[in-house]
Amino acid sequence: MIYLTGDTHGDIDWSKINTTNWPEQKQLTKNDYLIIVGDVAMRWFDTLPNGELNKTDKYTIDYYNKKNFTTLFIDGNHENHNALDSYSVTEWHGGKVHQLADSVYHLMRGQVFDIDGLKFFTMGGATSIDKYNRKENISWWAREMPSQEELQEGIDNLEKVDFKVDYVLTHCCGTSLISQLIYSYDSDTLTSFFDHLEFDFGLQFKHWYFGHYHRDKKLDDKHTCLYNSIVKLGE
Numbered sequence: 001m002i003y004l005t006g007d008t009h010g011d012i013d014w015s016k017i018n019t020t021n022w023p024e025q026k027q028l029t030k031n032d033y034l035i036i037v038g039d040v041a042m043r044w045f046d047t048l049p050n051g052e053l054n055k056t057d058k059y060t061i062d063y064y065n066k067k068n069f070t071t072l073f074i075d076g077n078h079e080n081h082n083a084l085d086s087y088s089v090t091e092w093h094g095g096k097v098h099q100l101a102d103s104v105y106h107l108m109r110g111q112v113f114d115i116d117g118l119k120f121f122t123m124g125g126a127t128s129i130d131k132y133n134r135k136e137n138i139s140w141w142a143r144e145m146p147s148q149e150e151l152q153e154g155i156d157n158l159e160k161v162d163f164k165v166d167y168v169l170t171h172c173c174g175t176s177l178i179s180q181l182i183y184s185y186d187s188d189t190l191t192s193f194f195d196h197l198e199f200d201f202g203l204q205f206k207h208w209y210f211g212h213y214h215r216d217k218k219l220d221d222k223h224t225c226l227y228n229s230i231v232k233l234g235e
Contacts, residue, residue: 001032002116002233003069004169006211006226007039007076010060016228024232028069030103033115037211037226038076038124038171042100043083057083065101072105075124076171076212081143095122095157107169109146110154112161118233119165121205123154126172126212127188151193155201163201167233168208174198177223181213206234 003024008014017034019026025034042061045054053061064071075084084106087098095111107113107122114120125146134140146154158165174194175187197203208223209231216229224231 001028002035002118003033003230004035004037004209004226004233005230006037006216006228007078007214008036008041009039009078010041010044010056011063012041013228014063016230022230025067025069030068030070032069034067034069034071034230035107035169035209036071036073037169037209038074038126039078039211040073040076041078041080042073042104043080045080046083047086061101061104064104067103070103070105072107074107074122074169074171075109077126077128077144079141079144081141082137085143109150110152110157112157112165118167119161120167120169121154121158121165121203122169123150123190123194124171125150125190127190129185145188145190146193151189154197158197158201158203163197164204166206168203168205170194170208170210172212173208173210173223173225177219180219181215181217181225 005016043057045057084098089096090099092105093113093115095113096108098106109123111122112119125144128140128144131140172191175191176195178185209226211226213225214227215225216227217225
């Protein structure tokens, strides 16, 4: 089984995935998945000089790794992207990943994964509207936005499957949807890219899940914003 939820922000918003709020997890195994659609902040601090993880990051990663399911996540804007980029890139279910622990995987940008016979397109990243109140490489990282190479890799990988997947997983959404979630927001290269995928490239998909806006809202039959809700894929 595959479940999805929104931003967890380290341990700030992870109470949603305890057994009280989500009792179904008691029946899951490592062959089942929880997918978090960005702003996980599992790696927030740089590696210590001795090569070890900061104790907070270690605790957070261990928390997920000890769960009886496998945790998958895409990156949001509130991540230490430099720390994520320090992991070796490996292949998992047809796409590139960073493996943070035995059963914790970062699904990298611009990938198409085959999980349980379903195709997932992933593109993390988003713009931090509060970045001017943050410190670069301390609480904000320029890598929060995908590079042109990552966007192109996404297009190239989608071309290989004729722009047809089952599910799309992103952190922010397309420009055309933003007004349904917040009152004032400028488009950027990533939100415009998502609209181009859907309307110009004709991306076909069953459903598109994203986070970022701290709302739980099904915008229409094909787009859902997640925050505190945990949804079973396809329901």
